[in-house]
Amino acid sequence: MILGTLLVALAGGVGAALRLAVNGFVHRRIRTNYPVAMFVINVIGAFLLGLITGLTAGHILPEQLGLYAGVGMVGGFTAFSTTSFQTLRLLQERRIWLAIANSFGMLAVAVIVAGLGLWLGRLI
Template sequence: MAALWVIVAMSVAGGVGAGCRFVLDGFVKARVRLAYPVGTTIINVTGSFLLGLVTGLALAHALPSEWRLILGTGFLGGYTTFSTASLETVRLAQEGRWRASALNAFGMLAGSLIAAALGLWLGGLTA
């Protein structure tokens, strides 16, 4: 079982991650005038990259397991948003914007997988 300080730090990090997501999404929405959810895509792709990096560093023993929990589960769990991406994909489909819906679903998935693999590879270079 994780120590109490790790659970508290994970919880705080989750709140900070959610706050960062809110600020970044608002920043992007204020500057990019598209009906496509660019902010959510940026958040999920960068979050996937960072989670890959954190995991790669942890697997290479360059990051303590407690920090993997705090950063990966806490911060990045709060920062990334699968549920919002899913809702936005459905909303685009309901509006009849099939291409945007498919791009949001499959493009974000592909981008996130590639970003996670790159982060995992980079994190593993420290081994």
């Protein structure tokens, strides 16, 4: 139990470091008022979680490894709280359409790519 918790924490740290790297990479290349970096990060995370779940369901990935990768790494990588704050900031700036795209658009795309990841994971 303690080892499993430590492995999830370690994987979460790796995910957070990857989020920082992807965030910086996107920000250096794309200048916009829309929080595109978090959009990209959350969509990638949704796909990865779907893929991990599919691989685990298909018994290709051991359940414990799927837990560490999904809860730990992907959980540390994605950031729902940041997306929520960025949506609130867009609303405060009266950028209503960007706020709608950031919340509902990101959620819709994330659900679609999570389904794609799940499908691919089960297909393998």
